[in-house]
Amino acid sequence: MGLANDFNDIIQKHLNIFAAWMPVVNAYKLGDYGLFSDGVFTKMGNITDDFNITFTPGSGQEASIDFTSANAKIIKFNAGAQVDVIPAGAVDAKVEIEFESEKSFLVKSPQITVVTIENINSVAEKIKKLDNWDGKWKVVHAVYNAIDPIILSTMQAGTKVAFSGEVTALQQLKLGKAGLNVNTNRELGLNIHGKNGNIGLGLFRVKTKIFGGKVTEILSRDLPIGKQESFVKLDPSDGVSDDF
DSSP: OHHHHHHHHHHHHHHSSEEOSSTTTSOOOTTEEEEEETTEEEEEEEHHHHHOOOOOEEEOOOEEEEEEOTTEEEEEEETTEEESSOOTTOSSOEEEEEEOSTTOEEEEEEEEEEEEESOHHHHHHHHHTOTTOOTTOEEEEEEEEEESOEEEEESSTTEEEEEESOHHHHHTTOTTOTTOEEEESSOEEEEEESOOEEEEEEEEEEEEOTTSSEEEEEEOSSSOSSOOSOOOOOOGGGTOOTTO
């Protein structure tokens, strides 16, 4: 699952959350629980459906992401000629991205909306009372939904991806806009555009401590998303596996 891990690294670095895999294609809900390993969250169920645990939904601050791997060149064209800026009323406008390296990424979404569980502490207290809860399970407390995303990954160096169509979207480099035409000279590892969907997840877990008792941990790359009964910082270098 190298591709999933690479994508997860990008989402963690830029949004400080975990990747929803596959991005946009799979749908997740608040309260989903499961295992996270090798960049992939595997849903096992939902705490409301399986354990009758309800929560208070809310909304978080909107975000955006604009990531292009190093050694990628963005070239704009109008009427077959290279230009610095695509003019209004352009004819045969095109944006071409050339990736010089293999395993490169383009991840863009101008707007990412967020829904959250507002009362994590009270939810965690209910989970602590469950006899059959596994401390390795993670719970989705935030779902990040990408609007007009473009998510591409290359398999070979020298891959070129060309976008054509709506001039305004090309001018603003809104390359995930539905209706744009996408052409490439080589096979892509990921090619997702023209649809809205999940791009990232906020996760927490209830873990049994070595010397007894249970603790709530918000899982994060850098700083705590919110302080619960206890917070333990987990870095991607720790493997983000189900050993924690």
